[in-house]
Every structure is written in C-alpha cells, then in structure tokens.
Amino acid sequence: MSEHITKIREVLAETDMVLGWTASGAGGVAAPARFHTAEEAAAAVFDSTCVHNLAVHLPRLKGRTVGIVAKACDARSIIELIAEREIDREQVRIIAVNCPAVLDVKAIWSRYGYGARVEDDGSELRVNGEMVDRKTFVQAKCANCTESKFASASASERLKLSEDFKSMSVEERREFWRDQYGRCIRCHACREACPMCYCRDVCIMQTTDPHWTGGGIDAGEAEMMQLIRVNHLAGRCTACGECERACPVGIPLMLLMEEQNRAIKEMFDYRAGIDPEAKPPLLTFDIKGDAWGDA
Amino acid sequence: MSTSIPQEGIKATDPLRPEPATVLEVITETANIRTLRLAFDDPALAESFSFLPGQIGQLSILGAGESTFALSSAPSRKGSFDFSVMRTGVVTSAIHELAAGDRVAVRAPMGCAFPTDDWKGRNIVLVSGGIGMAPLRSLLFYLLDHRDDYEDLTLVYGARTPDDLCFAQDRRDWEARTDLDFVATIDTTCSGWDGCVGLVPSVVEEKAPSPDNAVAVTCGPPIMIRYALQSLDKMGFREEQVYTTLERRMKCGIGLCGRCNLGPKYVCTDGPVFSLAELRELPDEL
Amino acid sequence: MRFISGENIPELLESFSAGGSVVWAPRELTGSGGTVLFERWQTGDPIDLEHFSSLSAKDVVLPRTEKLFGYTYAFGGGGLGTSGLGGPSVGGLGGALGGAPGEKLVIEPAPPEPPTVLFGARACDAKALNVLDALFNNPEGSGYKDPQYQSRRDALTVITLACTTCDEACFCSSFGSGNAEKAGSDIILYPADGGLLAEAVTKAGEALLAGPLFEETQMSPPPLAETTRIEGLESLEKKLPGIFDDMDFWQRISERCISCGFCTYGCPTCYCFNIHDEMKGDREGERQRTWDACMFALYTQETSGHNPRPTLAHRYRNRINHKFSYYPENQGMILCTGCGRCIRGCPAGLDIRDVLSEALKESSKEQ
Numbered sequence: 001m002s003e004h005i006t007k008i009r010e011v012l013a014e015t016d017m018v019l020g021w022t023a024s025g026a027g028g029v030a031a032p033a034r035f036h037t038a039e040e041a042a043a044a045v046f047d048s049t050c051v052h053n054l055a056v057h058l059p060r061l062k063g064r065t066v067g068i069v070a071k072a073c074d075a076r077s078i079i080e081l082i083a084e085r086e087i088d089r090e091q092v093r094i095i096a097v098n099c100p101a102v103l104d105v106k107a108i109w110s111r112y113g114y115g116a117r118v119e120d121d122g123s124e125l126r127v128n129g130e131m132v133d134r135k136t137f138v139q140a141k142c143a144n145c146t147e148s149k150f151a152s153a154s155a156s157e158r159l160k161l162s163e164d165f166k167s168m169s170v171e172e173r174r175e176f177w178r179d180q181y182g183r184c185i186r187c188h189a190c191r192e193a194c195p196m197c198y199c200r201d202v203c204i205m206q207t208t209d210p211h212w213t214g215g216g217i218d219a220g221e222a223e224m225m226q227l228i229r230v231n232h233l234a235g236r237c238t239a240c241g242e243c244e245r246a247c248p249v250g251i252p253l254m255l256l257m258e259e260q261n262r263a264i265k266e267m268f269d270y271r272a273g274i275d276p277e278a279k280p281p282l283l284t285f286d287i288k289g290d291a292w293g294d295a
Numbered sequence: 296m297s298t299s300i301p302q303e304g305i306k307a308t309d310p311l312r313p314e315p316a317t318v319l320e321v322i323t324e325t326a327n328i329r330t331l332r333l334a335f336d337d338p339a340l341a342e343s344f345s346f347l348p349g350q351i352g353q354l355s356i357l358g359a360g361e362s363t364f365a366l367s368s369a370p371s372r373k374g375s376f377d378f379s380v381m382r383t384g385v386v387t388s389a390i391h392e393l394a395a396g397d398r399v400a401v402r403a404p405m406g407c408a409f410p411t412d413d414w415k416g417r418n419i420v421l422v423s424g425g426i427g428m429a430p431l432r433s434l435l436f437y438l439l440d441h442r443d444d445y446e447d448l449t450l451v452y453g454a455r456t457p458d459d460l461c462f463a464q465d466r467r468d469w470e471a472r473t474d475l476d477f478v479a480t481i482d483t484t485c486s487g488w489d490g491c492v493g494l495v496p497s498v499v500e501e502k503a504p505s506p507d508n509a510v511a512v513t514c515g516p517p518i519m520i521r522y523a524l525q526s527l528d529k530m531g532f533r534e535e536q537v538y539t540t541l542e543r544r545m546k547c548g549i550g551l552c553g554r555c556n557l558g559p560k561y562v563c564t565d566g567p568v569f570s571l572a573e574l575r576e577l578p579d580e581l
Numbered sequence: 582m583r584f585i586s587g588e589n590i591p592e593l594l595e596s597f598s599a600g601g602s603v604v605w606a607p608r609e610l611t612g613s614g615g616t617v618l619f620e621r622w623q624t625g626d627p628i629d630l631e632h633f634s635s636l637s638a639k640d641v642v643l644p645r646t647e648k649l650f651g652y653t654y655a656f657g658g659g660g661l662g663t664s665g666l667g668g669p670s671v672g673g674l675g676g677a678l679g680g681a682p683g684e685k686l687v688i689e690p691a692p693p694e695p696p697t698v699l700f701g702a703r704a705c706d707a708k709a710l711n712v713l714d715a716l717f718n719n720p721e722g723s724g725y726k727d728p729q730y731q732s733r734r735d736a737l738t739v740i741t742l743a744c745t746t747c748d749e750a751c752f753c754s755s756f757g758s759g760n761a762e763k764a765g766s767d768i769i770l771y772p773a774d775g776g777l778l779a780e781a782v783t784k785a786g787e788a789l790l791a792g793p794l795f796e797e798t799q800m801s802p803p804p805l806a807e808t809t810r811i812e813g814l815e816s817l818e819k820k821l822p823g824i825f826d827d828m829d830f831w832q833r834i835s836e837r838c839i840s841c842g843f844c845t846y847g848c849p850t851c852y853c854f855n856i857h858d859e860m861k862g863d864r865e866g867e868r869q870r871t872w873d874a875c876m877f878a879l880y881t882q883e884t885s886g887h888n889p890r891p892t893l894a895h896r897y898r899n900r901i902n903h904k905f906s907y908y909p910e911n912q913g914m915i916l917c918t919g920c921g922r923c924i925r926g927c928p929a930g931l932d933i934r935d936v937l938s939e940a941l942k943e944s945s946k947e948q
Contacts, residue, residue: 024930026749031930032837052929056839060893110615110632114925115749158614176612183610183618185636185645185872189841193928201878208360208385208857215857217645217871246928248635248843250613309728311856311870312650315686318679336686357652357686357868358678358860384884389678397679398654398686517887544883546856549725551716552873553853554881556899558822559907578825580889580899 004069004097008041011067011093018067018095019054020044026115029105032057044069048120048150051102051139053077053240055195058087065091071099072147076238076273077195083276084236084283086198101142101150104158106245108137141241141254158252165255177223183249184222190253191229193246196236196272204228230256235264235282238273305402310549313355313400314340318393319375324461325454327382328426329391330367333401334375341374344403348411348434349540349568352403353548354378359389363545363563366404367429369436376403379429379461405548407568409434409512409538411441418447420504422523424495424515425454428461430540430567431514435469442474449504453480453495453519457488478502496522499530506531512538517581524571534571541567541581557581583790584798586776593794594622597698602738605641606700607634622700630701630742630772635926637849638706641699642713642733645846646871648691649729649856653865654680655687691729691867696736705753705920707741707765709849710734715912716852729870738785741766742777747806750921752934755811759919771802778802811934813941814915817905820944825902828894830943834936835897837929838876844923844933845874850904850916853880875899901936 008018018035022043025031029049035041046069054068055077070078075094081087100122109116112127119126125134138150140158145151168176191197191205204212205225213224237257244254264270268281306312320332331354335341346352346366355361368377382391393399411434419438423431431450438445450469454460460479469477480491480498491498496519504511511532513523520539527537543555543562550564558578560566585593597604606622609615609629617629619638680686699706717730744751744760753759763769767786771778778800781787824830845851855873860866873880876896882888890896908916917933924932 026924026930026932029930034836107614109925113748114633114921161612180612183613183616185846187842187846187874188877189839189843189928192839192841201882206879214859215646215855215871216859216869242928246839246841246843248616248847248926248928249618250610250616250635252612252614309690310725311727311729311868312688312690315688355858355868356678357654357688358858358866360858361856361868387884393679396682398684399679400652400686400688542883543889544881546854551725551727551854552856553875553903554873556903556907558902559910578822578902580895 004046005041005044007095008035008044008067008069009038011095012036012038012041015065015067015093017061017064018069018093019057020069020095021046021050021052023047025049027109027117029118046097046099048100048103048125049105049118050099051105051245053193053195053242055081055240056193056242058092058195059198062087062091065093067093067095069095069097071097071102072145073141073238073240077240078273079276080236080238080273080280081195081198083273083278083280084196089276099145099148101138101145101148103134103137104139104156107156107158108132139241139245141239161252162255162258178219180251181219181222181226184217184219184226184251185249186217186222186225187248189246189248190226190243193242194233195240195242196233196238197229204232226253226256230260233257234260235268235270235280236272237261305405305549310402311547313353313361313402316399316401318395318397318399320395321393324379324463325459327391328379328461329382330377330379330461331390331393332368332375332377333399335401336398344376345373346370346376346404347408348437349407349409349430350404351406351430351548351563351567352376352378352401353405353545354380354390355400355402356386356389356393357400360386361402361546362386362390363542363548365430365433365540365567367432369440370433371436371440379426379432381426402548406563407566409568411437414510415444416446416508418504418507418509419445419449420499420509420511421448421450421452422495422499422511422513422515422527423450423452424519425459426461427513427515427519428452429514431512432462432465434512435475439472439475446508447476447504448474449476449502451478451480451495451499451502453482453493453498453515455482456485457481476502494522495519496526499523500526503530506533506536510536510538514540534575537571538568539571539574541569582798582800582802583779583781583795584773584776584800585779585795588776589794590628590777591624593792594628594698594700595624596792596794597700597738598622598624602696602698603694604698604700605638607632619699619701628701633703633748633920633922633925635922636847637709637920637922638699638702639709639713639849639852641697641737642710642717642730643852643854643872646869647729649868649870650691651689651865651867653687653689654684655864656684693732694736696738697733698738698740700740701770702739702741702766703744703920704741704760704762704766705751705918706849707739708753708756708762708918709765709920710737710739711765712850712912712914712916712918713852715914716908738768738789739766740768740770740786740789742770742772743802744806745772745803747808748921748925749809750924751806751808751919752811752921753919754808755814755919756915756917759808759810760805773800773803808919809934811937811941814905814917814937815909817937817940817944818909818915819906821902821906821940824940824944825898827943830939831898832892832894834939835894835931838893838897838927838931839929840876840878840893840896841928842874842876843926843928844931845876845900846872847922847926849918849920849922875903901933901940905937905940 021030022033023045135155315336316333322330364378367379546552548563550561555562604622617632617634717727763782767783769780904916
C-alpha cells in the first residue's frame with residue numbers, strides 16, 4: 001500500500017487533487033475520496049472493494065488538473081471521455097493499479113448483512129472473519145477482463161443470467177424486461193453513475209421541450225427511458241458496469257449494454273475506450289465510402 | 296407575515312385541483328409580455344372571487360402545464376382578474392398562444408399579500424422594472440382605491456426601451472393623476488421618447504423620496520432589485536421599510552411539494568411578499 | 582398476545598383481499614440480486630419478512646405516480662357564453678390546448694382508492710407515516726390538507742413487524758423510542774416459533790386480531806434489536822443555520838455524492854413531489870403527481886436559467902437542512918426515522934450518519 005500512497009503523492013505534486021479511495025466505508029470497505037494534500041493521501045487504499053468508477057467525477061472537474069486512481073475498466077472510461085473531447089488529456093493523470101477483480105459488495109452484504117466486515121489480503125477473502133469462496137462474489141463484469149488476477153474466478157448468478165439471456169427468444173426477452181422495468185423508480189442512479197452520461201441537466205429523459213418521455217414512474221416510461229439511454233450510449237459504453245451496480249432495485253442493465261456492445265463490435269469492429277485518438281463510429285459522419293461495407 | 300388562507304378560487308378540500316376559467320381578452324403589452332383577462336366559468340365563483348394585492352395564482356393550460364403568476368388587476372374589479380405573463384418557457388409560450396374564448400384553469404389566490412393595513416398613513420414608494428410591474432400594478436390600484444388611507448404615493452417604473460414598458464393605458468391614466476407622482480423611465484435615450492432616461496435605481500436616488508414614515512416596494516429583474524436595494528439603503532430606508540416579492544420555481548403553490556423553500560419558509564405560502572428584514576433572517580439562497 | 586402460525590399468513594392476507602382491500606407486503610423480486618421491495622400482494626406471491634426492503638413503504642400514502650384529476654375538452658354547453666368569441670386553439674401538442682371554439686373544459690377528480698393493508702412494515706416505516714401526517718394531514722384550520730394523502734391514510738391498516746434483528750445501517754434508536762415505536766401501527770407482529778405473535782395497538786387492530794386465524798397465547802415477545810444511536814440530533818434544528826454559509830463544509834461532505842436521487846426515493850419520509858400534465862390523445866389527459874428529489878439538478882431550475890442551488894453541495898445542504906432543521910421547525914418532527922435505506926442503497930458510499938456527526942461537530946465549533 002505504501003507504494004500506492006507514494007504514487008498518489010507524486011501525482012499530487014502536479015495536480016489540484018487526486019481521486020482515489022480510503023477504507024472508510026461500512027465494514028471497512030473502500031469509499032471514494034479526494035486527496036488534496038500528502039497528508040490526506042496517507043489514508044489511500046486500493047483493494048477488491050474499490051468498486052466505484054471515479055471517472056464519473058471528471059466531467060464535473062473541468063478546468064482542474066486531476067489525478068485519478070483507475071482500474072483497467074475505469075481507464076477505458078477516461079480514454080473514451082478524452083476521445084469525445086469531454087475532458088482534456090492534459091488535465092488528467094491516470095494512476096494505474098493492478099486490480100485483482102472487484103467484489104460484488106452488495107451481494108456480500110445481501111448474504112451476510114449490511115456492513116459485514118470484508119477483508120481481502122489478495123489471496124484469501126474473509127467476511128466477518130470467516131473465509132468465503134471468492135468465486136461467488138467476484139463481479140460478473142470482471143469475468144471478461146484480461147487484466148485482473150481473479151477474473152476467471154467469477155461464477156456468480158449474475159454471470160449465469162448473462163449466459164441465459166443470450167439464449168432467450170424475443171418474446172421471452174420482452175417478458176423479462178417488462179418485469180424488470182416495472183420496478184424502475186426513475187431515480188436516475190444509472191445515468192448519474194455512468195461516466196459517459198455527462199448530459200446531466202439537459203438529459204433528454206427529463207426535458208419537457210422536447211417531451212420525449214412522460215413524467216410518470218411506471219414500466220412504460222421506464223422502458224422508454226432505458227432504451228433512450230442505451231441508444232445514446234451506442235459505441236460509447238465502456239462496460240464498467242456502474243449503471244447496474246448503482247441501480248437500487250437490482251435491474252440487470254448491463255444485459256442491454258452487453259448486447260449493444262456486441263453489435264457495435266460486429267458492425268464497426270469498435271470498442272469504446274481503447275484509443276484516445278479514435279473516431280467513435282457513431283460520432284463520425286463520413287459521406288465518402290460505405291462505412292458499413294468497405295473497410 | 297401571517298399566511299392568508301385563501302378563499303374562493305382554491306378549494307380548501309382539494310387545493311391541487313384548479314377551477315375551469317375562460318380567457319376574456321388578451322392584451323399585448325410588449326413583444327414578450329401579454330396580459331390575460333380571465334373569468335371563472337362558474338358564475339357564482341366569478342362573482343365572489345376576491346384577492347389582495349401581492350397574492351399569486353397558478354394558471355393552467357391543461358396539457359401544457361401550470362405556472363405561477365402575480366395577480367395584476369385591481370382587487371376591486373369584480374367578475375374578472377388579470378395575469379400578466381412573460382414568455383420564457385414551455386408553459387408561458389403556450390399561454391402566449393391563447394386567444395379570447397380559450398379554456399384554461401386557475402388556482403388562486405395564494406400566498407401573502409402586501410401588508411397594506413400596516414402601511415396606512417405612510418408614504419409609499421413603488422420601484423419596478425419590466426414585468427415586475429405586474430404585482431405592483433395590483434398594489435397601486437388598491438392604494439388608489441383607498442387613496443385617503445395613504446400619504447404620498449410615488450411610482451418609478453422603468454424598462455430597457457419604450458417598447459418594453461407595460462400597461463400603456465394605465466400609464467396614461469397614472470400620468471394624468473395629481474395624487475400620484477409617477478415617473479416612467481427607459482435605460483438609454485431613444486427617438487420618440489421625451490420622458491425620463493436613466494436606470495431605475497438612479498432615477499429613484501434622484502427623486503430622493505424621504506425614508507421618514509415611508510415604505511418602499513420593489514419588484515423587477517434580479518439585477519434591478521439588487522441595485523434598487525442598494526440605492527434605498529443609501530437613501531436611509533431601513534430593512535423593515537423595504538418590501539419585495541420573490542420568484543421561485545413552484546409546483547403545488549400551497550407549501551406541500553417542498554420546492555420553493557427559502558430555509559423553513561415557503562415562497563408560495565409565507566411569501567411571495569417579504570420585507571428585507573424577514574429575508575435577512577432566512578438563509579442566503581436566492 | 583395473539584398468535585398466528587406461519588402457514589396461515591397467506592390466508593390472512595387473502596382475507597384482507599377478499600374484504601376489498603389492496604394488500605402490500607415485502608417480497609424478493611426474481612432476477613434482482615436479492616432486492617426486496619414492498620409490492621402489491623396477490624394470492625400465491627411470496628412474502629419476505631426476513632430482509633430489509635430497499636425502498637420504503639411510502640407508496641401506500643405517496644404513490645410514485647398518481648392521477649390527481651383528469652381533464653377533457655368537450656363540446657356541450659356551459660361557460661360564460663363566450664363561444665362566439667372562439668379564437669384559434671392553442672397550438673402545440675395536437676392543437677387541443679385551450680379547446681376548440683365552443684368546447685368546454687371539464688375537470689374530473691380521480692376516484693378514491695380502495696382501502697389498503699400494509700403488511701410487514703418496520704417501525705421506521707410506521708413512524709414515518711406519523712412524520713408525514715404532520716404536514717399532509719394537518720388538523721382543521723392549521724394549513725392545507727392533502728385530500729389524496731388523507732383518504733389513503735384514513736383507509737390504511739398498518740401491520741408492523743417488530744425488528745428483532747438489525748444491521749449496521751440501522752440507526753432508528755436515534756429518534757424517540759426507535760424500533761419500540763408503536764404509534765403509526767395498528768398491529769405489531771413479533772417473530773416467534775412457528776409463526777408470529779401479534780399485539781393490537783388500535784381498535785382497528787384489535788378487531789382484526791379477533792379473527793379466526795389468531796389464537797390466544799401466553800408467549801412473550803422476544804427482545805428488540807439495538808441499533809446504533811447518534812446523540813443530539815434534535816439540536817441540529819438550531820445549530821444547522823449556523824453553518825449554512827460554510828460552503829467548504831458542504832462541498833467536502835458531499836464530495837462523493839453523484840446526485841442520483843436514490844436516497845430521496847428510498848427514504849420513508851422524503852415527500853417532495855412534482856406535478857405535470859400528460860395528454861392522452863388529442864382532447865383529454867390527466868394531471869399527475871410523481872416523486873421528485875431535491876438532489877436533482879433541475880429541481881429548483883427556473884425558466885430564466887437561474888438556479889438558486891446550482892451545485893451538488895447546495896442541494897445536499899438543502900436536503901440535510903430540510904430534514905433536520907426546517908421540518909422540525911415547521912412541523913415539530915425530524916424528517917428522518919433512521920431506517921438506513923439511504924446508507925445501504927447509496928452507490929457512492931455516502932453515509933448520512935457521518936454527515937450528521939460532522940455537522941454536529943462543525944456547528945458546535947462555530948459556537
């Protein structure tokens with residue numbers, strides 16, 4: 001950990017602040033923090049409970065030079081924000097970390113009670129002092145990660161849902177989503193947690209002019225709202241999974257994003273957040289040649 | 296300031312449900328301000344409806360939405376009432392499309408009125424700009440209807456250009472009166488205008504009404520209010536002598552939805568009329 | 582004490598439905614990763630009395646969407662005889678607004694809803710109803726009543742499950758009698774061997790417990806769980822104004838917040854609402870009331886573009902002040918019952934207890 005703190009302090013010397021984590025959450029899990037001084041940085045940690053994507057704060061910090069501790073998935077969001085010119089490359093210093101694969105803290109607390117003490121020393125995972133099987137609690141999004149140590153360990157129910165979903169018929173999917181949207185309360189946590197949803201105050205899901213979605217909180221409006229969100233993220237979603245993690249009523253939003261990201265890869269051979277110089281295909285207008293046919 | 300529990304025009308039993316009303320007349324005041332003369336469809340209500348100057352109402356175009364406006368007509372006029380509306384957004388744009396005969400709905404009156412009883416026997420100085428004249432128009436009519444209860448009446452009303460001044464007919468009447476000192480002013484010289492030129496706060500300072508036994512009421516664009524308050528302070532008006540009306544985004548208008556609060560007070564029920572002394576007690580969240 | 586065996590609980594709820602009531606009970610939603618919510622219960626639905634719900638039960642008095650009234654522009658009589666002056670209808674959405682010449686505007690209030698039984702609420706949920714009553718259900722002559730809220734409240738039976746377990750997020754004992762609070766409930770249930778013990782709090786509760794599914798018992802109720810407790814929250818009413826202008830404090834305290842609004846929506850006492858119109862076709866529609874949150878940026882946004890609460894820190898400041906200073910000043914109760922939902926559900930790990938402790942510390946410093 002002291003290497004981590006040293007790195008943060010180095011970056012602090014050339015930035016206004018560093019976004020990172022301290023172990024100040026319930027049960028000793030990590031919670032997002034901002035370090036302004038070398039002293040504050042002494043509390044910095046990085047472990048498998050650092051689930052948040054701190055890139056979401058970057059658009060709000062325009063004009064400041066910001067250091068940011070980033071997992072590989074977070075870094076993709078930062079790169080995509082740079083590619084879209086929403087943030088200035090010169091204003092960000094990425095502090096890369098070796099992420100072992102993050103835990104589904106919500107699932108742990110659902111099983112063991114909120115605030116259960118989570119301790120991960122890098123090989124053994126303990127909850128309230130008892131050893132638990134890591135497989136059940138590695139986040140589903142980590143299963144495909146090539147960077148993390150325990151990626152292939154993930155065997156959660158959520159991962160199974162991803163597999164099952166792929167083989168659902170259109171009618172089955174329709175029923176599935178009708179069920180899911182029924183409990184959407186339009187709290188907009190999905191939008192607020194997403195680093196790419198930086199439209200915020202002028203978000204089309206909320207404007208009255210044009211009035212795309214009604215104001216009611218029900219399945220019909222929720223479906224419209226989610227489909228708008230998904231479509232606006234086409235070719236932009238970096239699969240960080242924050243939307244799903246933030247959802248207070250457990251709607252598996254990443255199922256939609258996974259489908260769309262698969263389609264974008266097939267159609268345009270493109271994944272968001274890999275190349276800061278990239279021209280995202282759906283933000284590019286090229287009348288020369290056939291972008292769908294020719295290379 | 297005590298909350299006046301409204302009377303007819305807003306059901307105590309269902310205060311979120313508006314009463315159907317019809318547009319009688321639309322008066323174009325300026326390029327972006329119109330006055331709507333309305334009457335409730337229910338004949339008994341149309342007759343009995345009453346309000347006090349400073350109170351507000353909510354005008355609905357069902358389908359577009361509902362917005363808050365000051366009642367701008369004379370409280371003594373029965374059978375109809377006015378809202379003066381500046382076009383700024385979705386609802387006000389829809390309101391600007393209305394014509395005589397169109398159906399709307401109204402919840403009124405709401406909020407606190409100007410404490411005109413407390414002001415009896417005193418000099419009243421009205422300072423306003425642009426659409427801010429709307430609630431002060433209602434107040435001025437009231438004061439003129441009870442002229443003997445008050446001492447000197449002064450009105451300074453300004454706008455950017457002559458075309459931005461509202462209430463042309465009323466201004467002609469006010470100019471003709473000898474019991475009211477009325478100055479209309481525009482920001483910079485303009486051909487065809489031979490009246491006063493100058494920003495409202497400067498004109499007030501020039502006029503220099505005495506703060507002794509006086510009350511000042513100001514309403515207008517935020518920047519005008521800010522400088523007007525500075526001027527009044529320079530002229531010796533104390534905070535208890537200065538009143539203003541506040542605007543906030545409102546929805547329910549009855550102190551329930553939690554939106555228009557300034558600290559523990561709601562602009563819709565504890566206001567919109569506030570004295571500067573009262574505002575000083577409230578958190579700075581303007 | 583009365584007792585009902587576990588296997589009779591569905592029958593009990595069935596008897597409420599058969600009597601014409603809508604029943605709300607907590608259950609885990611399939612495919613939701615363990616989310617428990619209060620939902621309308623129908624025969625065959627599971628009931629989860631073990632876990633804490635992610636959202637509160639406030640839907641029973643403050644639905645997330647409700648129809649206030651319907652409106653129609655219709656031909657056929659009425660008005661002040663001004664149809665001769667009929668001008669062009671208001672343009673915009675389908676040309677209906679304002680009605681066509683000769684059309685009348687008819688407003689129909691929404692019909693009253695059937696009585697409701699809330700089964701399996703917790704003490705924090707039941708107490709929240711009392712807290713909301715202080716605003717929405719004012720006694721005659723002291724401010725507005727909300728007739729929609731009132732009619733639901735009057736027809737609501739609250740059957741509360743006492744908490745013999747709690748978790749780290751609970752802090753209800755910071756407020757009054759905590760989870761021993763009986764006010765707001767008609768019946769209190771206690772977990773027992775093979776079923777639930779039941780204690781009547783009101784006459785209505787007594788009548789229900791006289792039913793055939795309950796039997797007399799000598800069993801005594803188990804002890805209630807002890808939650809964490811923050812001292813001195815009542816003092817915030819007077820202390821918070823002192824640090825209102827300290828934006829550095831509010832900025833620091835709300836740093837990790839992402840402004841999502843879940844804390845408001847999950848809270849049993851947050852009540853702020855929005856009102857808007859929804860057209861259904863060309864000539865009719867309804868005015869709806871929905872949940873809203875002061876944490877949203879657009880909450881106080883004025884059409885002029887001015888926003889009195891332009892940043893997250895401003896909005897968070899208002900949230901804390903409303904709950905712990907303004908509502909106590911106006912309604913005499915703190916707008917919080919310590920249920921901990923905002924803590925469990927916050928995606929950014931913001932804990933209101935840290936905020937309150939800091940606020941207590943900071944505001945005592947200033948004095």
